[in-house]
Amino acid sequence: MRVLDAAAFRRLVVVCAHPDDETLGAAGLLRAVTAAGGTVEIVLASDGEMALPEVTGLDRVALAGTRLAELDAALAELGVPATVHRLGMPDSGLRTEELVPALVPFLAAADAWVSPWREDPHPDHAAVGRACTVAAPVTAHGFGFPVWARTRSDPDAPGIPWDRAHRLDLSEPDRAARRRALAAYASQTTVPDGGDRPVLSAATLAHFDGHREVYFREPPPGGAPPELFADRYRADPDPWQVRTSAYERRKREVVLASLPRRRYAFAAEPGCGVGELTRELARCCDRLVASDVVAEAVAATAEVAAGDGVQVLRSDLDDERAVPDGVDLVVLSEVLYYLPEERLRAVLDRVAAALAPGGDLAVVHWRHWPPEAPADPAEVHRRVHDDDRFDTLVSHVDEHFLLHVVRRR
Numbered sequence: 001m002r003v004l005d006a007a008a009f010r011r012l013v014v015v016c017a018h019p020d021d022e023t024l025g026a027a028g029l030l031r032a033v034t035a036a037g038g039t040v041e042i043v044l045a046s047d048g049e050m051a052l053p054e055v056t057g058l059d060r061v062a063l064a065g066t067r068l069a070e071l072d073a074a075l076a077e078l079g080v081p082a083t084v085h086r087l088g089m090p091d092s093g094l095r096t097e098e099l100v101p102a103l104v105p106f107l108a109a110a111d112a113w114v115s116p117w118r119e120d121p122h123p124d125h126a127a128v129g130r131a132c133t134v135a136a137p138v139t140a141h142g143f144g145f146p147v148w149a150r151t152r153s154d155p156d157a158p159g160i161p162w163d164r165a166h167r168l169d170l171s172e173p174d175r176a177a178r179r180r181a182l183a184a185y186a187s188q189t190t191v192p193d194g195g196d197r198p199v200l201s202a203a204t205l206a207h208f209d210g211h212r213e214v215y216f217r218e219p220p221p222g223g224a225p226p227e228l229f230a231d232r233y234r235a236d237p238d239p240w241q242v243r244t245s246a247y248e249r250r251k252r253e254v255v256l257a258s259l260p261r262r263r264y265a266f267a268a269e270p271g272c273g274v275g276e277l278t279r280e281l282a283r284c285c286d287r288l289v290a291s292d293v294v295a296e297a298v299a300a301t302a303e304v305a306a307g308d309g310v311q312v313l314r315s316d317l318d319d320e321r322a323v324p325d326g327v328d329l330v331v332l333s334e335v336l337y338y339l340p341e342e343r344l345r346a347v348l349d350r351v352a353a354a355l356a357p358g359g360d361l362a363v364v365h366w367r368h369w370p371p372e373a374p375a376d377p378a379e380v381h382r383r384v385h386d387d388d389r390f391d392t393l394v395s396h397v398d399e400h401f402l403l404h405v406v407r408r409r
Contacts (some may be wrong), residue, residue, distance in 0.1 A: 014113070021116055023389075044068075046087070077181040097133035120148055171209055251364060265401060278310070288314070291322040317343075328356050337373040364401055367398075
């Protein structure tokens with residue numbers, strides 16, 4: 001399970017269906033972001049006025065006020081000076097389609113958001129989680145935390161996305177602060193007048209007293225749009241410092257050293273970026289087609305690499321022009337994890353169809369998971385490694401990147 005890097009979040013937005021969701025599911029994360037100097041904002045979809053709806057005679061307006069006051073007390077116990085925004089939507093009646101436009105302005109500048117998991121058994125939690133995946137910008141890291149799923153779901157059930165799970169380990173001070181914060185929610189932990197049970201029983205609270213918090217990564221369902229990359233190139237001609245960073249230089253050197261043949265007849269490099277790898281590949285290929293979907297990247301590559309035997313064109317990854325039939329080498333660097341599942345499958349199908357038998361495919365990606373990437377880089381490389389159309393020749397796990405070279409059967 002990946003470790004959640006809370007220190008990387010400078011502005012964290014926590015979207016809750018009700019007061020206490022933030023403490024049940026994300027108390028440690030709130031403390032960690034605050035301790036690292038980040039800011040925390042909480043968006044409350046409802047005030048939680050419908051807790052224990054079977055209890056008649058409760059003053060629901062008063063209960064909402066109580067729960068809001070308890071939230072302030074809980075945040076004080078956690079040591080988190082969060083800004084709280086109230087949407088005032090009806091408790092037990094949250095609707096995803098109404099939440100989306102309401103959440104957009106709060107999530108617009110976030111570099112990370114968390115909410116109850118979109119498959120949590122509580123319908124309000126699920127509605128909030130689904131809304132966040134639509135309302136959040138693709139540039140923000142998104143995570144869902146289980147709440148009632150902790151008490152009602154089998155951890156071995158097939159629907160639990162452990163492949164996207166991240167953990168945050170908690171210190172003893174973190175756990176003690178969470179206990180105090182939960183105790184501040186007396187309206188939820190004690191039996192109300194006219195009731196026979198609390199919302200949060202001692203047995204329920206025991207599920208939230210462990211040494212770690214679990215978060216399921218919620219990547220953008222549609223992948224990274226080309227406009228995102230175009231905007232970055234317009235703002236900076238080398239947005240990933242490909243020409244200057246030690247990481248990029250070492251990665252290129254390892255890729256080139258891992259190619260099984262000293263020379264290739266016909267190669268393709270879809271997603272060529274600014275052309276630094278293209279220029280190196282051209283020295284070991286008789287013919288090379290380099291392509292990118294972004295016009296600025298195509299122009300940059302043409303400037304440094306176009307010439308005898310090198311064609312640079314604007315094309316998407318799964319276009320036949322990007323990977324022509326009969327190639328004996330395809331290089332995919334830092335591109336596949338930006339694709340949603342169906343596009344990833346289409347690109348691999350295109351590469352397999354275009355590669356001549358005995359041709360090579362080199363795939364290399366940063367080991368971290370960019371916020372706009374739907375796919376975990378480790379999962380992308382597992383897919384390539386396990387594809388029965390290829391034999392694996394090179395499997396390299398670097399401190400910062402993954403590299404596989406496979407050969408078409």
